[in-house]
Amino acid sequence: MRLRHPEFQYLDLLAEVLERGDQRIDRTGVGTKALFGAxxxxxxxxxxVxxxxxxRVYWKLAVKEMLWFLTGQTNIQALLKEKVRIWSDWPLAHYRKQTGEDISQDEFEKRVVxxxxxxxxxxxxxPVYGKQWRRWLGADGREHDQIADLVKTLKTNPASRRMLFHAWNPPELGSMALPPCHMVYQYHVTSDKKLNCLLYQRSCDLLLGAAFNFxxxxxxxxxxxxxxxxxxxxxxxVGGDVHLYLNHLExxxxxxxxxxxxxxxxxxxxxPASIDDYKITDFEVEGYDPHAAISADVAV
Incomplete structure (x- = not known):
């Protein structure tokens, strides 16, 4: 018997949110329909994968974003040089608010580059994701590289129940353009050497964000x-507040x-020699035949 396609897990959640999601005004003012726990x-x-x-999911953009996180960088200039524009909305909104200049996104990104x-x-x-993953500042003044520690433990003590990293650093949340949504990654190694991951996401924009997170x-x-x-x-x-923005329902x-x-x-x-040495050219995707792209605006 053919098993049900795993993508239906996602489609069923979309349908459930549409049918019985709780409608609220959210931080952005756009409003959402949301469920809690998925x-x-x-x-x-x-x-x-x-x-x-x-x-259509532009998978190279998602992989480039992950590679950027792993560098520990927090400036969008490096992303924009790779033609990744998914983080521009927040600094652009901040620039417009602070200066009053009604600059276009294209011009703003050109100046950043x-x-x-x-x-x-x-x-x-x-101090968003990459900074916390690679340079978490401890109370002792030392920086902690959670990714390097994870790789070391995977190699030396794969039965550990402490193989995780996260980005929810309370003292620095107020300084972030956006507090971390995909905030905890925990890993588990089976006796036959399979590496499992459990990703906890506190907040998920189901239409735009989820595909990139997967x-x-x-x-x-x-x-x-x-x-x-x-x-x-x-x-x-695992999703906490899983939601559709009200301008994404159709x-x-x-x-x-x-x-x-x-x-x-x-x-x-x-x-590559280490986790730090991967490039987008190291990834090869085959057999991707999606339906057409679906356009929607990001809520900032």
Whole structure:
């Protein structure tokens, strides 16, 4: 008997939020329909990854974002040089508010790319994901590299129940452009050397954000497995406040009307010396045949 396509976990949640989500005015003022608590399980052991097929997901952008997180950088200049624009909305809104200048997004991004001084002043997001993952500042004044510690433990003590990293650093939340949404990643190694990941996401924009979160987490799982001589296992995604913005409802209805296609495969084309040495050219996705892209605005 053919098992139900794993993408239906996501589509069923979209439908459930549309049907019985609690409608509220949120931080952005746009408003959402939301449910609290959801879980998906995706099996990566056969080489497939959950890059959604009911709309086109620009998977290279999601992987480039994950690689940027791993550098520990927090300025969008590096992202924009890689043609990744998904973080521009927050610094752009801040710039407009502070200066009163009604600058276009294209012009703002051009200035960030070309002017290092401007980028330093207006392109930094504060101590977001990468800073916390790679340079968490302890009370003792020392910086803690959670990713390096994780890789070391995966190699030396894979039975540990302490293999995780997170980005929810209370003293620094107020300095972040956006507090971390995908905030805790915990890893587990089975006796047959499969690497499982449980990702807890406190807040999830189901239409726009979720697809990137699944893709980025999958790419990270492949990198970690390779570095520790393990096999990718399950990616388990857990959502807290899972929501659709009120200006995304029609797009969600369009997406759930579509039939999922086979998930693509993702593989690494070389083995870099460390977790710090991966490049976008190291990732190869095959068999991706999605439905058309679905456009929607980001709520800031």
């Amino acid at each position: 879980m998906f399980r995706f099996d990566l052991s056969d080489g497939t 959950p890059i959604l097929t009911t709309k 070309e002017d290092d001084t401007f980028a330093s002043r207006w392109g930094d997001l504060g 893709t980025g987490a999958s790419a990270l799982q492949l990198m970690l497995a390779q570095q520790a001589d393990l096999i990718p296992g399950e990616l388990i995604w 797009q969600a209805r369009e997406q759930i009307s579509r039939t999922p296609r086979e998930f693509p495969t993702m593989k690494l084309t070389r083995r």
